[in-house]
Amino acid sequence: MTTQVDVIIIGGGMVGCTLAVALSQAPRLNILVIEAVKPTPISETERFDLRICALNQASESLLTQLAIWQHIPSQRQGAFHKMIIWEDQHNSLEFNSTETDFPTLGTLVENRQLQQAALHVCHQKPNITLTYDAPIKQQGQIITLANGTTYQAPLIVGADGAQSQIRQWAEIPFTGDTYDQSAIVCTVTTEKTHQQTARQRFLNSGPLAFLPLADPHQCNIVWSQTHHEAQQHMQSSNDDFIKQLNQAFDYQLGDILSISQRASFPLQRRHAKHYVLDGLALVGDAAHIVHPLAGQGVNLGLLDAVTLADVVLDAHRQGQAIGQHSVLM
Structure with a gap:
């Protein structure tokens, strides 16, 4: 029935x-x-x-x-409450919720x-x-x-x-189409607090975002890059991955102290x-x-x-x- x-x-x-x-x-x-x-x-x-x-x-x-x-x-x-976007020290943008009618971004x-x-x-x-x-x-x-x-x-x-x-x-x-990119995601624990600020850097191979979680020392990262680079980073050790991530992110939050399990998906x-x-x-x-x-x-x-x-x-x-x-x- x-x-x-x-x-x-x-x-x-x-x-x-x-x-x-x-x-x-x-x-x-x-x-x-x-x-x-x-x-x-x-x-x-x-x-x-x-x-x-x-x-x-x-x-x-x-x-x-x-x-x-x-x-x-x-x-x-x-x-x-804040978002910082940059490519290098000469090219950056900042947004702040204080400039809007909303309590957060x-x-x-x-x-x-x-x-x-x-x-x-x-x-x-x-x-x-x-x-x-x-x-x-x-x-x-x-x-x-x-x-x-x-x-x-x-x-x-x-x-x-x-x-x-x-x-x-x-x-x-x-x-549709592919972007010929994959994204790596994981949770990172940082030396400095994120101060409720979302950060995104534009690299040659794609953007790297640090998204602030409820814990002031933790962020979710989304790193878009070529399939080949993503495969290499997925296969690297935690220490090597942290080193590459620190360099790509300009140590904006100090040293990355630890990372969670990583995952990757095609974009x-x-x-x-x-x-x-x-x-x-x-x-x-x-x-x-x-x-x-x-x-x-x-x-x-x-x-x-x-x-x-x-x-x-x-x-x-x-x-x-x-x-x-x-x-x-």
Whole structure:
């Protein structure tokens, strides 16, 4: 027997769960969130995760309005008030929140913390159902899970990331190019405090960013470089990597005392030819992928979520078909 709902969201990550919470403002909308793997709870004493997002003021505002932000522990929030960008001693820029109407320029939050906060709010909403299983087939507006359960909805949303199964099933072209670069990420502990300042240096091979975490002596780094350089740095010892990192960063925070495990991933830009079709919408990385240079990936995804929610909620209030292509456009 197929269960009928109003909206099926494939992907219970940061963007998918935020979309669900935004849609839940209409009490009569029944929303199903399908996430392949149930996330493990995060301990407050855990080390900072390598996957970090830089949330701007607009994202913080919308997450606060949806009562999600309040569930991100303050001790895991890395607010920054200043940003320094430079190439060499003769070319630099500085930005300060005191020059704006906002208390901060942004906040660094672990992806898992944001997902956990959004999931917490989802569990509080009576019109949101979460199920943890893998979707294995889409036939029209029917989704079949690995356990054989089927669900049907007039609107299916793909929030399932860059390798979106929903986008592939819909045969939506996902075009773009690579940057011929990889990014190395890790957490570093520094001699000097970061003073709630984000720092980014432009090198010949790509930008190197030090992003301040809640601990005043710790930063998340994102070092974009050629694939060959990244491979060499991933294979080097911790001591050798720290030496190279210190030199590349001009010892701006004194010596780097220690580093966490490193990870590397290729950089690319991608764009779905269609964000919406009849009965289907894409949000977040399922729709577009951008370079981490400006830290806008998650912010764009959250904006996708609230924009789509506004369209769907408005159509629902007017009694329109929420999955109709002309409504979603």
